[in-house]
Amino acid sequence: MRDFIKQIVEQFIVSYYPESNNVWIGGSTVYGNITKESDIDLLIIDGTKSSRLECHHFLGWKIEAFIYSPSSLEFQFQIAKYRGIPTIIKLCAEGLPLRDKLGAGKKLQEEALLLYEQGPQPWEEGKLNETRYQITDFLSDFKSSEDFGESLFILNKIINLMAELILRANGKWIGEGKWLARNLKAYDKDMYEKIIDYTKIYMKTNDKNELISLVKSILNNYGGELFCGYRGVLL
Numbered sequence: 001m002r003d004f005i006k007q008i009v010e011q012f013i014v015s016y017y018p019e020s021n022n023v024w025i026g027g028s029t030v031y032g033n034i035t036k037e038s039d040i041d042l043l044i045i046d047g048t049k050s051s052r053l054e055c056h057h058f059l060g061w062k063i064e065a066f067i068y069s070p071s072s073l074e075f076q077f078q079i080a081k082y083r084g085i086p087t088i089i090k091l092c093a094e095g096l097p098l099r100d101k102l103g104a105g106k107k108l109q110e111e112a113l114l115l116y117e118q119g120p121q122p123w124e125e126g127k128l129n130e131t132r133y134q135i136t137d138f139l140s141d142f143k144s145s146e147d148f149g150e151s152l153f154i155l156n157k158i159i160n161l162m163a164e165l166i167l168r169a170n171g172k173w174i175g176e177g178k179w180l181a182r183n184l185k186a187y188d189k190d191m192y193e194k195i196i197d198y199t200k201i202y203m204k205t206n207d208k209n210e211l212i213s214l215v216k217s218i219l220n221n222y223g224g225e226l227f228c229g230y231r232g233v234l235l
Contacts, residue, residue, distance in 0.1 A: 006098065008061060012058045013044075017046060019047070020099060022100055022101070022108070023043070023098040024105075025096045026091035026095035030094065039062035040061055040063045041091060042063060043095060044066065045070060045108075046067065048067055048072075051067065052067050053066055053067070070104070073108070076088050080120075081118075084164075084167070086175070089115050092109055092112035093112035119172060122171060123168045126232075132226040133230045135165065135218075139158060139212065139216075140227075141154050142212070143208065143212060162218050163183075163195075169222055
């Protein structure tokens with residue numbers, strides 16, 4: 001990490017969260033792949049009663065502060081394992097510790113690293129079937145859609161569901177936006193590239209056949225299409 005990032009964060013903490021017990025710096029500023037759109041992600045533990053996200057502009061940088069109490073952080077870890085989205089676990093596990101007033105930072109970071117290495121909570125059969133049903137239903141819409149704009153929105157939903165199915169069914173973390181793409185690419189680069197290539201073909205030619213065949217082949221790996229006989233809980 002560049003020293004000036006640490007200096008910016010130190011000034012920021014003094015200005016906005018002087019009573020914080022623990023602070024970690026995460027995101028692209030730690031990994032070294034900073035772009036002009038990069039922000040600084042901070043995990044902050046203090047005596048707060050409510051977990052929250054607070055966003056700031058500070059010295060020309062966008063800063064996202066994820067704020068927890070010690071107990072709410074532990075609860076967030078369990079939520080992350082259930083949802084399969086490790087944002088906070090990863091931030092704590094791989095982040096750069098900047099402040100540790102009470103000496104609990106190392107233990108928390110070790111716990112987060114262990115949770116991250118263990119992976120998310122396994123999917124139950126009901127969740128697997130729910131996702132198969134959703135993909136099957138959207139695939140039917142995609143095949144029948146004659147409106148290009150609507151088809152793009154349907155395809156976006158299918159791609160996200162397929163990525164989640166592949167990753168969660170195999171005990172891997174998912175993510176939002178770019179992180180879903182990165183995690184799929186890391187786990188199955190060939191499948192990731194097929195999805196990209198076939199989507200490009202569709203965008204250029206409006207030919208859906210390659211994409212439809214790919215979706216069906218992915219579903220076949222996890223029990224096939226599912227519609228008739230599916231039962232789900234309505235919330």
